[in-house]
Amino acid sequence: MNGIRVVLTDIEGTTSPIAFVRDVLFPLARHRMAGFVAGHGGEPEVAALLADARHEGGLAEDASEIEVVRLLRRWIDEDRKATPLKALQGMIWASAWASGEVVSPVYEDAVRGLQRWFADGKTLAVYSSGSIAAQQRYFRFSTAGDLTPLFSGWFDTTTGPKREVGSYEAIVQALDVPAQAIHFLSDVPEELDAAAAAGMHTTWLIRPEDLGDVGTIGQGSRHPVAATFDGVRLGGGA
DSSP: OOOOOEEEEOOBTTTBOHHHIIIIIHHHHHHHHHHHHHHHTTSHHHHHHHHHHHHHTTOOTTOOHHHHHHHHHHHHHHTOOOHHHHHHHHHHHHHHHHHTSOOBOOOHHHHHHHHHHHHTTOEEEEEOSSOHHHHHHHHHTBTTBOOGGGEEEEEOTTTOOTTOHHHHHHHHHHHTSOGGGEEEEESOHHHHHHHHHTTOEEEEEOOTTTTOOHHHHTTTOSSOEESSGGGOOTTSOO
């Protein structure tokens, strides 16, 4: 029996296809950003996020909403992991999820794996660049139903960038378990490198539809590789 107590997982490319985020969620947010800012820009929470975007984007404090929307749309096109953008995107997506306009796809093998580990007494947590609110809605309105009861921890870019060791060290502290008792799953090797440097176990999820052949891409990787959650071996190799 291994000593893994926590499974920490990414979403995009790991539990779920990259295409849904890229081809559905991002365009939806880009299309509705101007209307959302115009309708909600005066609300304190949204106004604070717009101010953060101005600061992070190097705009003047009095930059117009049009300028800020242009900045936010450029960040969407660049897939920028900017905290104010992620929060605003989550707010826009909220109504689309709640209305049933969009339903979040989750791989069947991911559902099986998450349910199996939960039944085995593992703590499940998410670390994604999407805001915590968006993460929770993603799994609440999924193709497999409401999966949020499976998870006990949620982490986003407010914890830190996903490719920096300090972010994973902060997660270790927040979860209050030894780093070696945490197994992190992601499709991005640089994130896995940072997690491993913090002392976590790792598995590189290489989804054929997103990245290609597991054997070819994962050859020589310092991380165990798997094409599905069925191939993940907690605390060990794939």
